[in-house]
Amino acid sequence: MNKIIYIVSIVVLLGTSSCEKWLDVRPDEEVLVDDALKDRKGFVTVLSGVYGSLASPQLYGRNLEYGLMDAMAGYWKIPTTNQYYELYKFDYKTVRSQDTLQAIWSGLYNGIRQCNLILDRVDEINGDPYYGLVKGEALGLRAFLHLEAFKLFGPVVKVKGLQTQSLPYYKAAVKVPQKFLSSSEFLQAVEADLQEARTYLESDPIISAGREADGNGANVQIYNSLLDRRGVRMNYYAVLALLARTSQWKGDMGEASVRAQDLIVKLGVSKAIRLMENNELENNYINKDIHFSKENIFGLYVNNISSLSRPYFERGMGTNKTSLEPDYTYFLDEIYEYNTGSSLDLRLILWTINTGYFGKYIIPSTVLNSKDDPKDHYYEVQLINLPEMYFMVAEDYLDKNLETSIEYINTVRTARKLPNLVYTGSLTKDDVKEYLIDEVRREYIGEGYLFTFLKRLYNPIYRSSGNIAPSESNFTFPIPDDEMIYNTTN
Incomplete structure (x- = not known):
């Protein structure tokens, strides 16, 4: 029988600090999955490979964080020479655009396949004390990655409703094309994975120890990465946040808010997170x-984030192809310094947002x-943060109680040193909605959140x-041709 060759990133478990343990990553190595998935150590190794793949520049090391997604959202100046120019103009037909989108699609679904390799066999370690953490993380990651694909390549639910064809949902590692599901069916599959993940993660160490703790203990002989810094792994709170996100994308703001x-x-x-x-x-x-x-409900370590981001943001390092400069004067300054903004905003100050420079990713x-x-x-890097939950509730209360909506927005503003917004009876739903959108725009620069x-x-x-x-054609990434040609299940 032929063995499956699988590429994963192996985390070197040396040194005494959590930084060394997490960040000192060797080059990719070939791992025989049939040999690796025999004990907890092997499953954790392959699970580490999922996180390693997410940190690639094609995904959250660049494109889905500060790169492509924020270029399309309008944060950066994008000249014709920039690598994102065609996508910034919503031209999805050029070879360069298609290559970029293909890399994102392949990266997300490759991560899903990695999760399925684990889930297909994880019950073999059912007796291991950390079986629940391994299975819960894999289920949660599979749901997260599917939802990320839906947000980018799926239809606009607000226009098309939930019965329109969306994307395939893969629940096994076998390379068999899966049927394209309706948005409703797809999001139900996300929900099911998250609910199951929730049961396996109910005893997650993050609940008692917090997101940054190393639960291995001082005298541990073999380092167990499952117990270290749960905030940068799929965790119990991340699953709860994703359940809220799923409700939001279904259009059920009441459920999302609850x-x-x-x-x-x-x-x-x-x-644990605050x-x-x-x-x-x-x-x-x-x-x-x-x-x-400390606010990240689910973060991701990108060990080479400095080298990845420097050509885009550090003065003198970039080129006409790579440089990303805030489109600030007379545009972003309107939200950061004027109207509902303030020059005291800690984000504006600490992230050095100005004409020609963005310092959030520059490490001194x-x-x-x-x-x-x-x-x-x-x-x-941030994948889900706590302010998103406050904004979610504020959005729901736009249709229920504008004063309460403003209170939830103000909670985040206080944490950013902005003065409170004042509720008056003359405010309309559209007024408060603009307050919310302005706050989201301020909060998520460099995080790839605004476009979706x-x-x-x-x-x-x-x-x-x-x-x-807004238009469906602009908001919906085209599914790569290869998928449409070779997936004949519909």
Whole structure:
């Protein structure tokens, strides 16, 4: 019988700090899956490969964070020479555009296949004390990746409804094309995976130890990565947040809001994940957590984020092809400094958002070269954060109680040192909706979130050259030709 050859990233488990354990990643190695998936160590190795693949520049190391998605959302100046220019103009037909979108599609579905390789065989370690963590993470990641694909390549639910054909959902590693499901069926499959993941993660160490703790203990002989820094792994709270996201993408804002509020309450009790406090960000020291990683419900370590991002943001490092400069003057300054914004905004200050420069991903050389300064937060990119839950509730209350909606927005504004918005009886739903959208635009620069947020709302896309009216063709990435040709299940 032929053995399956599978590529995974192996995490070197050396050193004493969590940074070393997580970030010192060797080159990809070939692993015989038939040999690897025999004990917990093998499953954890392949699971680490899923996270490693997500950190690639094709996915959350660039394109789905600060790169393509934020270029399309209008944050950056994109000249004709820039690699994202055609996609910025919503031209999905050029070879370069198709190659970029194919890489995203393949990357997401390759990650799904990795999860399925684990799930197809994980019951073989049912007696292992950490079986639940392995299975729960794999189920949660499979759901997350499918939902990410849906957000990009799926139809605009607000226009098409839930019965329109969407994408295939893969629940096994066999390379057999799966039927394209309706949006309703697809999101039900996401929901089912998340509900099952929730049961396996109910005893997640993150609940008692927090997102940054190493639960291995001081005298542990064999390092178990499952127990270290649960905030950068699929975890119990991430599953709850994804359930809220799934409701939101179904168009059920009431259910999404209930789920988001439940998570906010749970975190208020456990304190495992919390909003940053102003004094943590105002103190004058070089190694402050400008990524607000304590707020990440689900983050991802990208060990080479510095080298990946420098050609895009560091002065003198970029080229006409790569440089991404904030489209600031007379555009982004309108949300950061004027109207509902403020020049005191900690994001504006700490992320150095101005004409010609964006400093969120630049690691100071004094920190980068220091052996003593903890720098885990510099390597963490955000996949789901706590403010998203507050915004979710605020969106639901647009149709119920505008004053309550503003209160949830103000909770995030307070954490960013912005003055509270004031409720008056003359405010309309559209007024408060604009408050919410402005806050989302301020919060998620460099995070790849805004474009699909606007897609879900079917809202105009803001550009310095003028707002672009929403359209299904602009908001829906075309499914790659190979998938449409070779998947003949429909």
